[in-house]
Amino acid sequence: MDDNTLYKICLISALIGIFLILVIANKIEIKGSDIGNISEKNLNEKVKVKGYVTFFKETPGLYIMDIKDNTGNITVLAFKDEKINITKNSIIEVEGSLTKYDNELEINADIIRILE
Amino acid sequence: MIAEIFIAILLGCIVGTFTGLTPGVHINLVSLLILTFSVFLLKFTSPLLIAIFIISMSITHTFTDFIPSCFLGAPESDNVLSALPGHRLLLEGKGYEAVFLTVVGSLLGLILTIISIPLMIPFLKFIFPIVKPYIGHFLIIIAALLIIRERKIWALILFLLSGVFGLAVFSLHMKDPLFPMLSGLFGISMLLLSYKQNTKIPPQIKSEIKIEKSELRKATFSSVVVGSIASFFPGLGPSQAAIIAIELVRKLETKGFLILVGSLNTVNMVVSLVTLYVIDKARNGSIVIMSQILEVLTKDYLILFLGVALVAGSIATVITLKTTDLFAKIMPKVNYRLLCLCIMAFVTLLAFILSGFLGLFVLLIGTSIGMIPQLKNIGKSHLMGCLLLPTILYFIL
Numbered sequence A: 001m002d003d004n005t006l007y008k009i010c011l012i013s014a015l016i017g018i019f020l021i022l023v024i025a026n027k028i029e030i031k032g033s034d035i036g037n038i039s040e041k042n043l044n045e046k047v048k049v050k051g052y053v054t055f056f057k058e059t060p061g062l063y064i065m066d067i068k069d070n071t072g073n074i075t076v077l078a079f080k081d082e083k084i085n086i087t088k089n090s091i092i093e094v095e096g097s098l099t100k101y102d103n104e105l106e107i108n109a110d111i112i113r114i115l116e
Numbered sequence B: 001m002i003a004e005i006f007i008a009i010l011l012g013c014i015v016g017t018f019t020g021l022t023p024g025v026h027i028n029l030v031s032l033l034i035l036t037f038s039v040f041l042l043k044f045t046s047p048l049l050i051a052i053f054i055i056s057m058s059i060t061h062t063f064t065d066f067i068p069s070c071f072l073g074a075p076e077s078d079n080v081l082s083a084l085p086g087h088r089l090l091l092e093g094k095g096y097e098a099v100f101l102t103v104v105g106s107l108l109g110l111i112l113t114i115i116s117i118p119l120m121i122p123f124l125k126f127i128f129p130i131v132k133p134y135i136g137h138f139l140i141i142i143a144a145l146l147i148i149r150e151r152k153i154w155a156l157i158l159f160l161l162s163g164v165f166g167l168a169v170f171s172l173h174m175k176d177p178l179f180p181m182l183s184g185l186f187g188i189s190m191l192l193l194s195y196k197q198n199t200k201i202p203p204q205i206k207s208e209i210k211i212e213k214s215e216l217r218k219a220t221f222s223s224v225v226v227g228s229i230a231s232f233f234p235g236l237g238p239s240q241a242a243i244i245a246i247e248l249v250r251k252l253e254t255k256g257f258l259i260l261v262g263s264l265n266t267v268n269m270v271v272s273l274v275t276l277y278v279i280d281k282a283r284n285g286s287i288v289i290m291s292q293i294l295e296v297l298t299k300d301y302l303i304l305f306l307g308v309a310l311v312a313g314s315i316a317t318v319i320t321l322k323t324t325d326l327f328a329k330i331m332p333k334v335n336y337r338l339l340c341l342c343i344m345a346f347v348t349l350l351a352f353i354l355s356g357f358l359g360l361f362v363l364l365i366g367t368s369i370g371m372i373p374q375l376k377n378i379g380k381s382h383l384m385g386c387l388l389l390p391t392i393l394y395f396i397l
Helices: A003-028 B002-021 B027-036 B047-064 B066-071 B077-082 B085-091 B095-115 B117-150 B153-171 B178-196 B213-232 B238-248 B254-279 B285-294 B299-333 B336-376 B380-396
Strands: A046-058 A062-069 A072-079 A091-101 A104-114
Touching (some): A003 B095, A003 B299, A046 A104, B002 B027, B002 B299, B027 B047, B047 B066, B047 B095, B047 B285, B047 B299, B066 B095, B066 B299, B085 B095, B085 B254, B095 B117, B095 B254, B095 B299, B117 B153, B117 B238, B117 B254, B117 B380, B153 B178, B153 B336, B153 B380, B178 B336, B178 B380, B238 B254, B238 B380, B254 B285, B254 B299, B336 B380
Parallel strands (some): A072 A104
Antiparallel strands (some): A062 A072, A091 A104
């Protein structure tokens, strides 16, 4: 066996690897959705929404906020791992898991990006 | 998303090359740093991308880590019978061939393990709980075979001595006990003898490497089977798997041995992902840390990670061969005695940083025990008693 044989095996396995990545990445990528389209059928799934903050509250362990877009509004919870600079009317993008509390849908945020 | 995934893979390959080439800098250390700073990192990236980075780094590390162990620890030719095969080939001017064989093992091990995952999952779910109570007894048989094969009383003494040493080190509850213990037994002891005997590295030759197909088959299949089974059990790592595989596959020649050793680390890394998915337990430090960041490993994630492992393994193959080529050109020109001194100083300093004064003490004792095999001309594998004896006691007590 020489270097070239090994490089050929490498190339084939890399191509198979890239194929697997392309197929799965497309499947698991969290597509952004309108808040109004989120329903109970998305419960426990990862969701991504964008909107402006209509309510913001800081508790000892959590940030609680409501965000709104043209189609509806939803509550977002985020653990207070660090300070975030969000105020009322900030425009943010949230990625997280959809859960239900007191019959209301809410998002447990993994990532919050402040857009404006 | 896809561009970000490939950037994470490339970054993982770069860091994995660094950790593999630097003695003492382990991927667990880098993974732990990532976990510590994960809150900060998650502001810019996602848990999935961090997981991909860790997997890519871990796979690359298992390819590149043989370069320093082969090129930076060669003993004098008088002791060549008891030296590890990689060092033996280095002293024959075949350092490139030694690393090439481990790369063949790593790449084929990676591909074969991924192919055998559909068989592995039912085994893990149903057969693993039945076999688990007998693993300690099985290890006793393996240890007995290891000692009997040498037919020297020193083999038994060395196995028990290193076993008791291992038990003592683990009972100290010190930080990072493995680094000073294994560096003493296998690293400093060999470097010290090389320094004393004024070892010189001959010019390295790069010729076509002939591997018999039967040898290649035996080495890769046994490493995948034994490496996979060993990865299912707590306390059994690639080192213990190597001893089991060598005992089970008799008459494995130097080339086959290097392919087998090269394969085991990579197999362990991939199977850890499978155990995490099936029984929610990872048997590998960096994969444990990755699971803490990712929280949930779904089937889609597992398939994605296997794709990442294939791409990272392919990149790592190219990096390792190119780096080895460079090492093979540079090493004969280097003052090897000075290099030995520098590496010994570096490892001693790392042992102190990682484990304090206790680490230095363990390093000293380990070095003393580690010199016995070369002085008595017996195999260094008996030193693995330091891990095997505590593992046997863990399973049977």
